[in-house]
Amino acid sequence: MEVKVERQIRTGLNGDEAVAYAAYHADVDVIAAYPITPQTIIVERLSEFVHDGLLDAEFIPVESEHSALSAVVGAAASGVRTFTATASQGLALMYEILYIASSLRLPIVMALADRALSALINIHCSHDDAYAARDSGWIEFFAENVQEAYDLVIAAFRVAEDKNISFPAIVNLDGFILSHSIEPLYIYEGQDVVREFLPRREPIVKLDPDKPVTIGALALQNYYIELKRAQAEAFEATPPYIRKILREYSEFSGRKYDFIKKYMIDDADIGFLVLGSTAGTMRHVVRKWREKGRKVGLISLTLYRPFPVDDLRDAVKGLKKLVIMDRSYSFGSPYAQLYMDVAATLYDEPEKPDLINVIYGLGGRDFNEYTAEEMWEKINRPGVKKIWVGVRGD
Amino acid sequence: MMVKSKYSHPIDDLLRLDRVPYTWCPGCGIGIILHHTLRAIKELESEGKINRDKILFVTGIGCTGRAAGLVKLDAAHVLHGRAIPFAVGAMLANPSLIPIVFSGDGDIAGIGGNHLLHAARRNMDILVIMVNNFTYALTGGQLAPTTPYKVYSTTTPYGNPEPPIDTAKALMALDVNYIARWSVTHLTKIKDSVKYALTKRGFRFIEVISVCPEIFGRHIGIRDPYQLYVTLRKIAKTRIKPSFGDIKYDWNSEITCGVFVDRDDPGYFDRLKEIGVTKK
Numbered sequence: 001m002e003v004k005v006e007r008q009i010r011t012g013l014n015g016d017e018a019v020a021y022a023a024y025h026a027d028v029d030v031i032a033a034y035p036i037t038p039q040t041i042i043v044e045r046l047s048e049f050v051h052d053g054l055l056d057a058e059f060i061p062v063e064s065e066h067s068a069l070s071a072v073v074g075a076a077a078s079g080v081r082t083f084t085a086t087a088s089q090g091l092a093l094m095y096e097i098l099y100i101a102s103s104l105r106l107p108i109v110m111a112l113a114d115r116a117l118s119a120l121i122n123i124h125c126s127h128d129d130a131y132a133a134r135d136s137g138w139i140e141f142f143a144e145n146v147q148e149a150y151d152l153v154i155a156a157f158r159v160a161e162d163k164n165i166s167f168p169a170i171v172n173l174d175g176f177i178l179s180h181s182i183e184p185l186y187i188y189e190g191q192d193v194v195r196e197f198l199p200r201r202e203p204i205v206k207l208d209p210d211k212p213v214t215i216g217a218l219a220l221q222n223y224y225i226e227l228k229r230a231q232a233e234a235f236e237a238t239p240p241y242i243r244k245i246l247r248e249y250s251e252f253s254g255r256k257y258d259f260i261k262k263y264m265i266d267d268a269d270i271g272f273l274v275l276g277s278t279a280g281t282m283r284h285v286v287r288k289w290r291e292k293g294r295k296v297g298l299i300s301l302t303l304y305r306p307f308p309v310d311d312l313r314d315a316v317k318g319l320k321k322l323v324i325m326d327r328s329y330s331f332g333s334p335y336a337q338l339y340m341d342v343a344a345t346l347y348d349e350p351e352k353p354d355l356i357n358v359i360y361g362l363g364g365r366d367f368n369e370y371t372a373e374e375m376w377e378k379i380n381r382p383g384v385k386k387i388w389v390g391v392r393g394d
Numbered sequence: 395m396m397v398k399s400k401y402s403h404p405i406d407d408l409l410r411l412d413r414v415p416y417t418w419c420p421g422c423g424i425g426i427i428l429h430h431t432l433r434a435i436k437e438l439e440s441e442g443k444i445n446r447d448k449i450l451f452v453t454g455i456g457c458t459g460r461a462a463g464l465v466k467l468d469a470a471h472v473l474h475g476r477a478i479p480f481a482v483g484a485m486l487a488n489p490s491l492i493p494i495v496f497s498g499d500g501d502i503a504g505i506g507g508n509h510l511l512h513a514a515r516r517n518m519d520i521l522v523i524m525v526n527n528f529t530y531a532l533t534g535g536q537l538a539p540t541t542p543y544k545v546y547s548t549t550t551p552y553g554n555p556e557p558p559i560d561t562a563k564a565l566m567a568l569d570v571n572y573i574a575r576w577s578v579t580h581l582t583k584i585k586d587s588v589k590y591a592l593t594k595r596g597f598r599f600i601e602v603i604s605v606c607p608e609i610f611g612r613h614i615g616i617r618d619p620y621q622l623y624v625t626l627r628k629i630a631k632t633r634i635k636p637s638f639g640d641i642k643y644d645w646n647s648e649i650t651c652g653v654f655v656d657r658d659d660p661g662y663f664d665r666l667k668e669i670g671v672t673k674k
Binding site (some may be wrong): 034035036037040043044047048051052059062063064067089118 | 475
């Protein structure tokens with residue numbers, strides 16, 4: 001696809017700054033957030049845009065993440081475009097409001113700089129927080145690099161606010177690996193350019209004193225299950241609309257976006273499935289391994305929720321083995337989170353690859369070529385189902 | 395046999411010296427406040443009034459929160475804002491403990507503000523030492539609830555539009571047993587105040603105005619630690635038994651220091667005994 005560089009500026013930003021620019025270019029109206037490493041730079045930059053008069057928005061430096069998402073829920077319910085950002089413990093503190101935002105169908109966009117959950121206190125990357133939100137009815141995107149973080153935030157607003165979707169969305173970027181790494185990227189010249197792709201939000205229902213409504217009211221045994229069923233159906237119906245918007249965005253930006261990305265997978269025997277920035281590392285590793293004659297390929301997910309079931313079923317056809325890499329762990333579950341999604345997705349398929357679960361990189365432990373080589377050695381042991389890589393003393 | 399260092403310090407046995415150098419920036423006030431807190435413990439111990447094995451040292455998240463890893467006491471470094479409930483829980487399970495909550499303004503007055511309020515309302519038998527550096531320093535200087543009016547922070551680049559909370563004064567609305575405020579320039583006052591508060595029952599709150607030359611100092615244009623100390627020394631005015639109306643929390647004129655409340659009401663455990671819930 002041809003890169004359309006007109007009205008775009010080639011620059012260098014770290015992931016947090018790129019996300020801040022995306023929210024600025026998306027012309028958000030209300031931002032509420034609380035400082036937490038590695039997300040803090042996002043709200044610092046946004047507060048500068050607001051206070052410099054570049055972005056006509058309200059910025060609320062609230063007293064906790066719980067208040068941050070609550071404030072954003074209130075703002076979104078009144079019909080405006082809203083944004084927040086957090087990480088790790090902040091997302092955990094927002095947890096009860098995650099469900100409220102999605103059940104009220106409020107198109108909030110949140111950037112999540114993925115970071116490990118305590119204890120022990122760690123500020124580096126795990127996908128614990130991203131996975132924690134997986135059941136809450138939020139759409140979740142994963143960025144592989146800084147460019148994707150920027151693009152996906154802009155696309156996420158369009159997705160969340162689409163009248164056929166109307167669900168909140170999270171854009172995940174790996175803490176420190178992306179949030180604090182400066183990479184070259186294209187950003188738009190300003191809000192005017194982005195407005196062509198992302199017009200003003202037109203709420204379906206909003207809090208309006210002239211037309212009073214009650215939102216979030218009581219529904220017990222009498223109605224709750226019908227409403228949840230309706231919510232589930234609405235959420236399950238979103239993929240075609242999300243795909244349409246991602247295609248439109250691809251046209252608009254000149255950068256291709258779809259639910260999943262494939263690399264050398266078509267003739268591969270062994271496939272690797274990853275989320276986030278490790279896709280970049282694995283692409284390099286796959287290329288090197290191909291030179292050694294290993295028939296390997298890579299699939300990475302841009303869309304994590306709703307889970308891209310059809311795309312994945314299609315992508316794994318012909319694979320003998322699929323290695324699912326999780327940067328988190330689900331204690332007491334048979335396997336880690338991404339593995340379980342994939343296993344459920346492929347269960348009904350008549351022919352499917354053998355699945356192996358790899359746990360890697362928790363708390364920012366580096367995943368590099370050498371760790372990948374360790375992984376290669378371990379996945380080729382007979383009968384292996386679940387392995388940890390990059391663990392000292394293994 | 396362990397080789398003794400050439401240099402020693404009276405509170406060395408209360409510190410994990412293997413963690414030196416600490417993460418605090420040069421000129422930071424937290425080390426001074428921790429030092430005088432530990433001196434108070436040491437003096438009480440030498441007077442036979444306290445057993446250090448009974449002390450539970452709890453900190454939340456933030457620059458001040460790092461202290462939990464530095465003291466040679468039973469210590470817990472807990473979730474952001476939750477140092478007080480952790481200490482309360484430990485105390486309820488084992489009332490013989492002496493819980494000291496040592497944390498920052500963002501942790502105690504910001505995200506943990508509700509816990510502070512309710513522990514104080516119960517006159518819970520804990521000592522809370524709040525180190526106030528006016529900002530979220532660990533994350534790089536964002537607006538805290540204690541940041542003075544109109545002062546720059548990285549989330550209020552044109553100055554803070556929000557009036558700050560005077561935490562010590564706010565707690566005066568509740569019937570707690572001890573409230574004092576000092577600045578990091580009042581060295582012996584910090585030590586004496588902690589020493590006195592540790593011998594009391596009920597809820598005790600000591601706020602210490604600290605200096606953060608690296609973040610807050612930079613924001614207000616005083617990066618030199620010495621200048622910041624000198625400035626704070628002028629602003630922090632000690633008053634004897636100030637009335638509610640006398641107490642000020644204003645970086646531009648006066649931050650009133652002194653003992654604001656000192657009484658001996660029954661603490662939470664005394665009240666439990668009074669209504670017959672516990673015999674302990």
